[in-house]
Amino acid sequence: MTTEQLTDPLTSTNAVLRVPPAAPEAAAAHFAASLAFHTDVSDVAAALGGAADPGFLLVDTRSTESWDQGHIPGAVHLPTADIPRLAEVLLHRSVPVVVHCWGPGCNGATRAAHALAGLGYQVKEMLGGFEYWIREGFGYETAAGPARRDPDALTAPLSSGACGC
Incomplete structure (x- = not known):
């Protein structure tokens, strides 16, 4: 495949490279910005479990019915x-x-997050939400008390507890 085929969406057969990757400087700026807006379940769990004050407040934005089905301790x-x-x-x-x-x-x-930022709060979104909290095997609370499920082998490491990201 020629360089022209990589940059021409009409002739490229490779969907991944139909639009070429961004320049490294632009990619670095994009991913740095993404990290300013997002965090993930594992990092939130580590922060909540590792310190008396993790430096942030976890907020569950679901309905009361959803909260009652289960929620993250301390949220x-x-x-x-x-x-x-x-x-x-x-x-x-x-x-x-x-x-x-x-x-x-x-x-x-x-x-x-949009509503809170509009009111002047510093805010990040936890990627994966409550679903991935449970799928990664972290504890949660229900009306019946504390609960935990085994980690899903397709979403979390089963042995070491750390994904290595």
């Missing part, structure tokens, strides 16, 4: 619809907020 429940009314009561602008919703198929956390 604050603030449904997205209640942010305009309750954010100032439950949150402090000096403490960064990490929001989550159900999982990657849900953009509720993105909507919540």
